[in-house]
Amino acid sequence: MPQAGHATSPADTPGRQTLSAAQEAARMDAVRRYDILDTPPDGAFDRVATMAARLFKVPVASVTIVDEDRIWFKAAHGLEGVNEISREPGLCGSAILSDETLVIPDTLTDPVAFNNGLVAGPMGVRFYAAAPIITGDGHRLGTVNILDTRPRLITEDDTATLADLAAIVRDELEMRLAALNALRAEQERRREQEEARQRAEQDKNAIEAFASTLQRTLLPPALPVVPGLELACHYATASPQNVGGDFYDVFPLDGARWAFFLGDVCGKGPEAAALTSLTRYTLRAAALIDPDPDVVLTSLNTALLLDPAIGSRFCTAVFGVLEPHEKEGF
Structure with missing residues (x-):
């Protein structure tokens, strides 16, 4: 029989934990390090969102990055034309508070999620599950999440699968960051080479000007x-x-x-x-x-x-x- 597998239980922790100012500052530094916010669509992340929707048979799935005051969608399945929403507690804003997968079988019975705009608004989200995207140094950048407009339960294997999808996103971010760092290093190397070339040219011109001036004083x-x-x-x-x-x-x-x-x-x-x-x-x-x-x-x-x-x-x-x-x- 399906079970509601989650580490953060809406019933057990009504207010849920929050991040300290220092923890949030460190988390945002990690978000900026990956330089992912407001980047164009990427097929690798889009496939993860589509796969999540297909695996769990839900109408909506997304890959999100939690910014300071917004939830930004890197990829979304079933949310046409939506790029970001406000950072409200209850759903994605709460999912980054723990390393465990957050599962809310019925959002209307959750003391935090019931007031979220996605729940109380026209979309009427009733089921939510999200696995945090956790960096190697322990910072939670965002989530891979699934949503439905009806309450439902998922198994512990399902929550593990969602966590695996989040790990795939993390690996993709790491590869992207490695490529960016390599590109930046190459650009820096070329910049230094160009500066060195310009300095050498300036030095050459200065030496020639000095030699020419000195030569004129000798003749x-x-x-x-x-x-x-x-x-x-x-x-x-x-x-x-x-x-x-x-x-x-x-x-x-x-x-x-x-x-x-x-x-x-x-x-x-x-x-x-x-x-x-x-x-x-x-x-x-x-x-x-x-x-x-x-x-x-x-x-x-x-x-x-x-x-x-x-x-x-x-x-x-x-x-x-x-x-x-x-x-x-x-």
Whole structure:
């Protein structure tokens, strides 16, 4: 003979237990973690609702998620056009208060359910049974429930079957969450890669801009115009990110003579730039004191040997003095 199998008996617990504020807050955190509320219909959940209606031969079955102030239907069989109802005690709102399946054989005799809108309203629900959807960490997200407009009894095997359907929904939610987490992780990885690419591009541009600026400080912006002489130059670095060690310059010594030098220091980068700067300014300073090429290059060699930062680096340079003549050349 069928028995009303349920852990929460309407007759034994008239007011039913309630969740504490802390328990409800933790439960809602779990609901949000699964990111299921207000999502489009899903065939897997729809099949569970349809299966429940067919197994128990009831007109209405649904998969619900209990939100803060509403019962949201993830799937519903026999409730066309209904997406949510208010969170009233008695039915789904009471079914998440316990880990056991809630069975109400006759809602009109239940001290809590009789006043629920689904019972007192046009739908006239008289029978209700719901198994809570329980997460692995013990939070009850919602229910798989069956409803009828006439009182009825179900067996303990029936309540176990309803609990199995709720477990199927839980497993589906877990798989969905795992897929969402994998997708989010991939999106985060791509976002980090894109940010890293943008930073690398910015760093590259900054390095190139720095190298270009530094390179310009090591070379004259333009050669001077010297009557009686035709001067020209062209310089291109091997890499926009590295400062080259090449250098040249033309500068006046006095009213009639001009000095020039051309050279290269070994290596590239900041160390080469430092050596190039030392070489250029040493050549200029030495030439203004005594423009004799032998004296100038000897002064440069001495300066390089005395600087411990130079190490084994070396420089190759040509230095000369030009004295133009308008008629005879130089």
